[in-house]
Amino acid sequence: MTNAFAIEARGLSKSFGDVKANDQIALKVPGGTVHGIVGENGAGKSTLLKMLFGLYRADSGDILVCGQTQHFTDPSDAMAAGIGMVHQHFMLVEPFTVLENIILGAEGSANLDAAKEAARAKLLMLEDQFGFNLPLDTPVEKLSVGVRQRAEILKALYRGAEILILDEPTAVLTPQECEQLFALVRQLKDQGKTILFVTHKLHEIMAVTDDVTVIRAGKTVAECKTADTNPEELAELMVGAKVVRKTARKQHETEIARLRLTDVHADGDHGLELKDINLEVFDGEVLGIAGVAGNGQTELLEIITGLRAVREGVIHMGGEIIANDRLVTNPIALRRMGMAHVAEDRLKTGVVESMSARDNAILGYQREKEFSSGGILKLKAIAQKAAAYFETQDVRPRNPDLPIASFSGGNQQKLVIAREIARDPQLMVIGQPTRGVDIGAVTKIHDQITELRNAGKAILVVSADLDELLSISDRIAVMCEGEIVGTMNVEDATETKLGLMMAGDKREAS
């Protein structure tokens, strides 16, 4: 083994307009190690990865692979140099089989049947070597997320990758699937592969990496052995200030269920079905809904907020029926009854991307007397309200005239939350409160949710982030395949328990 690094970046910089996404980034990864890269959302991790994989070209600086300076113009150059990447959003063609996906772009023969057979032989050897067991002839769309990820890894290995970049690989996995991934990463390392493991979850860094590089605001702020550091130190380095995650909890006192779903059934998307949903949310508590994405959480939010019809069962808000098999109360009426909704998919249903932040600040409430009369908007009142939200929520940059799309995810979300709590709702329905939100804003949003809970509001939160649910919820219900697998007090909940339930194990649900 030479003493050159498997992959090295020297003074790598990249700007988009005025924004310096990467500023003199340095990275040194010895061969045969697992190297963690941590940073907040927007710290510049993705930009760095895209440069390493030839998707972006650096403005300045060098990339070296095994001591050789590289000039990547596109991903095929990076692959030729032995770099493989598993993107956060998988680069798979869903109707294609695993085999077809793996050979795409590296078919060898122009005759597809011959190409497939040649690849199959090679793949079986690789599967043997690394302990894979993938259904090569099953269309990818029929596979679980964890299996798809393995297909992506095998695809990179098939192309001869010696250096594997895993971009936020655990974002979509259950805790059990994460464990399997870690085991695979260790095995790849044992076989001499070099792995770049990119994440913002610190316990993963501790669990699986040898060394870690911390990136903040486009700069390398630290590089150290994982064994010599701890999560608190890394969190501080990432954010640049001390963070306190835990918020004070208070037990709910009343017995009035603000929201009650009784034996609810509804048709979902992609053949999913909500079955026999029974839930209650009381005043003064946060009910968290956990589950792997796509197990009915979206549909659950939709039936509560009047966006999807219920086939059977009843939904009560306070004492009133808001939905049953013949009734869907529309979102305007629900708002007036005191329900606020922070939409799960912010850009699709929470805001109108091309509109200004000012207009987005009152979106959904434009009919209120405060903001319009006789169909004519009161522009002055709207501008004042938007300016007030910007102030109280510390939304940056302080310019409500900019289109909402030009704000970061965290600032968008802060504005949406301000809008939704402004009417003093009795019930808050929140989907993915901190998806795509930077750590600084996460703390603020969590504190705000807790404040509302302490003020006696009923809150239902759907989140894919277990850490988040464990830190803000009073009770947690777990969904799997359209059913509530079980509900538990947060004191009794652990990641392992929740993980098993998320995978559909009802024994934990007693």
Next chain:
Amino acid sequence: MEFFTDMILLMDSTLRTATPLVLAALAGLVAERSGIVDIGLEGKMLAAAFAAAAAAAVTGSPWMGMLAGVGASVFLALLHGWVSIAQRGNQIVSGMAINIAVAGLAPTLANFWFQKGGQTPLLGDEARFSTITLPFADALADVPVIGALYSELISGHNLITYLAAALIPLVAWMLYKTRFGLRLRAVGENPEAVDTAGISVTLLRYQAMVIAGVLCGLSGSVLSTGLGGGFIRDMSAGKGYLALAAMIFGRWKPVPTLLACLLFGFVDALQGRLQGVALPLIGEIPVQFTMMLPYVLTVVILAGFAGRMDAPKASGTPYEKDH
């Protein structure tokens, strides 16, 4: 026996009317499988019909006509490609622009060149693809059933109809059995996956546009130099849209698309046969109503059966590669 002969004749004209549909539908299929919506089939077909008729009228050769037709169609396909791929424009707008421009341009040019009120001169037999009598067709004509099937139904079509018949399996083979086909299908589903696999999305889509252009060019040529004897104003008469409907009904797959085209062809042939025929109970149906049949069928099919579920996922969205 008379019923049998009637049916043979009906099938025979089904094949004839289905020919331009099949070719245009395959063109649309290749384009959409690559991720580019091709509502400009109608315009390309009309442009090819005009160019083919004009070139055949001037040179006296149907082959030169076909070359001109294919050339015109490929040119328009590349124009559409440039708008959709390089300029990331709206593909529906670009396609409709081609349709509208050609509908006006073709008769205007025809009038300018030939002074016949927007038509090309009637083509003589030597300037058209005449019907081909297959070997033994005459000899077998008197053999019961098989003879009639062979000599009336299979034999006696023009060259492009046979070419279309050969192109269906060829396109299917290309799509499912070659490396190019794998990449083409991938780029219509997830261009990012293709890009990160190190293949050029742009090049693939332009290639698809050229293939679509050639197929659509053949489709237009057969209208004016095979089935008809010259170009007349609006001679494509919505066939490009019918082809698009057939492709959607055929769920972007070659064989079901062929069957859908045959269904449209059959209804068209049927409406021809129904003209002026008194039906039992109903009596004679006014010709305006029978002529509506294929279009009514299109509306019914598209409204009833065509869920967009099977459409290539990236179809209609320009691919933006970030830098």
